[in-house]
Amino acid sequence: MTPQDNDVFYFALGRVCVEDFWELLLLAGNGYGIGANKMLRALYERAVTLLYLQTHSEHVDDFLDYDIVTKHKIGKKIRETGYPVPGLTDTVLEKNREEFDRVKDKFMVTDCEKCETKHLNHTWSKLDFVSMANTTPLKKWLVPAYYIPMYHTHSTPTAIYARLQPNGSGFNPDSQPDEATLAL
Numbered sequence: 001m002t003p004q005d006n007d008v009f010y011f012a013l014g015r016v017c018v019e020d021f022w023e024l025l026l027l028a029g030n031g032y033g034i035g036a037n038k039m040l041r042a043l044y045e046r047a048v049t050l051l052y053l054q055t056h057s058e059h060v061d062d063f064l065d066y067d068i069v070t071k072h073k074i075g076k077k078i079r080e081t082g083y084p085v086p087g088l089t090d091t092v093l094e095k096n097r098e099e100f101d102r103v104k105d106k107f108m109v110t111d112c113e114k115c116e117t118k119h120l121n122h123t124w125s126k127l128d129f130v131s132m133a134n135t136t137p138l139k140k141w142l143v144p145a146y147y148i149p150m151y152h153t154h155s156t157p158t159a160i161y162a163r164l165q166p167n168g169s170g171f172n173p174d175s176q177p178d179e180a181t182l183a184l
Helices: 003-029 033-055 057-081 090-107 129-133 137-153 157-161 177-183
Strands: 108-112 117-120
Touching: 003 033, 003 057, 003 177, 033 057, 033 129, 033 137, 033 177, 057 090, 090 108, 129 137, 137 157, 137 177
Parallel strands: none
Antiparallel strands: 108 117
């Protein structure tokens, strides 16, 4: 990508962050603190990625190319399950596979140094997300914007407990203003 292309990319990713913020604000403003925390996690991941890529522009193409890997993985699952996706024809899936073959080598990571075996990395960067976050000014928000919301974005007992009545008498139908305040 050219520097001008990168600027368009940074703007677009930043714009997605703005939309995430407005969605978070809508949820939190209406007392949906758990939902706001889920949006906070998404917003934080995008903002960290944006800041990291602005500092390490040599990885923008990796970020963009990994989308090809993701589409290929999803395409394989679509073929395996037979789940119908409008417009996703065998021709499109084959094109996705060809694109994947073009980029996959840049995402291979070593399994075993001795055997020299490799596997496809689970993400676009060889740097894990926490390490990436620690290279940005957003590192101080790692716990409240990444780890705590993780309870609600993953299937965890904490996600269940957060929705129970304090006295244990069932699910709490009320909003979560404390979580909303924390998300904001």
